[in-house]
Amino acid sequence: MLRVTDIDVFYGDAQALWSVSVEVGEGEVVSVVGPNGAGKSTLVNSIAGILRPRSGSIEIDGVDITRVPTHRTCRAGVAIVPEGRRLFPAMSVRDNLDLGAYHKEARAKREETLEWVFSLFPKLADRANQVAGSMSGGEQQMAAIGRALMARPRLLLMDEPSLGLAPVIVDEVFDVIRTVCSGGVSVVLVEQNVHRALEISDRAYLLTEGRITMSGPAAELANDPTLRSLVLGV
Numbered sequence: 001m002l003r004v005t006d007i008d009v010f011y012g013d014a015q016a017l018w019s020v021s022v023e024v025g026e027g028e029v030v031s032v033v034g035p036n037g038a039g040k041s042t043l044v045n046s047i048a049g050i051l052r053p054r055s056g057s058i059e060i061d062g063v064d065i066t067r068v069p070t071h072r073t074c075r076a077g078v079a080i081v082p083e084g085r086r087l088f089p090a091m092s093v094r095d096n097l098d099l100g101a102y103h104k105e106a107r108a109k110r111e112e113t114l115e116w117v118f119s120l121f122p123k124l125a126d127r128a129n130q131v132a133g134s135m136s137g138g139e140q141q142m143a144a145i146g147r148a149l150m151a152r153p154r155l156l157l158m159d160e161p162s163l164g165l166a167p168v169i170v171d172e173v174f175d176v177i178r179t180v181c182s183g184g185v186s187v188v189l190v191e192q193n194v195h196r197a198l199e200i201s202d203r204a205y206l207l208t209e210g211r212i213t214m215s216g217p218a219a220e221l222a223n224d225p226t227l228r229s230l231v232l233g234v
């Protein structure tokens with residue numbers, strides 16, 4: 001459903017991605033792994049429409065969204081859980097979630113989607129009226145995922161969702177990714193927790209210095225000696 005073809009992405013004159021191609025099928029979880037600074041965030045931000053590739057194309061179900069801004073990619077069915085969560089700390093959990101449902105189609109289904117999000121993350125229901133900034137890191141990450149789901153995306157981009165979370169919360173986040181995906185949502189997962197990411201992924205790409213250097217079934221990559229030494233340090 002997602003097809004990224006040969007994108008080159010720059011920050012000013014500095015090139016961050018070189019001819020990167022990635023495909024994601026319907027209901028697939030696809031991991032993008034690689035060392036710090038490899039270009040993982042640049043890739044998901046490009047798919048989300050936050051960055052604009054200088055060349056190449058990004059298609060959702062055959063529709064070109066390469067030069068479509070973020071608020072429109074949202075309507076094309078793409079939502080992002082950004083690195084660092086980016087919640088509004090002074091706003092309630094409920095209001096943060098509502099922000100995710102800003103396009104018309106999502107707004108119409110808001111109550112129904114909210115129930116779904118609360119069923120995935122019961123803690124958010126308990127804390128709906130609490131200000132987001134007063135919650136633990138894990139709860140804030142759940143709120144950030146919940147907010148992205150409020151847009152009723154068909155493709156969910158997640159940039160380092162487990163960063164800084166306690167192991168038990170990481171388990172919860174990874175369980176939810178699988179649940180969301182079994183509901184037909186495709187997922188692109190960027191993780192520094194490579195081992196766990198590959199465990200729940202169907203396929204994976206290794207990004208090194210702005211280039212895709214390896215791709216294949218997640219189980220195969222998990223056992224690849226090059227990948228293991230590069231990102232797992234073993």
Ligand SMILES: Nc1ncnc2c1ncn2[C@@H]1O[C@H](COP(=O)(O)OP(=O)(O)O)[C@@H](O)[C@H]1O
Binds near residue numbers: 014
């Ligand atoms: N806003 C920015 N301005 C200039 N260079 C950037 C910016 N963001 C990232 N970069 C550079 O682009 C490259 C890829 O960064 P990034 O996509 O954040 O990597 P990763 O998410 O894999 O750690 C790095 O060399 C980084 O320094």
Ligand SMILES: [Mg+2]
Binds near residue numbers: 040041042083159
């Ligand atoms: Mg990053």
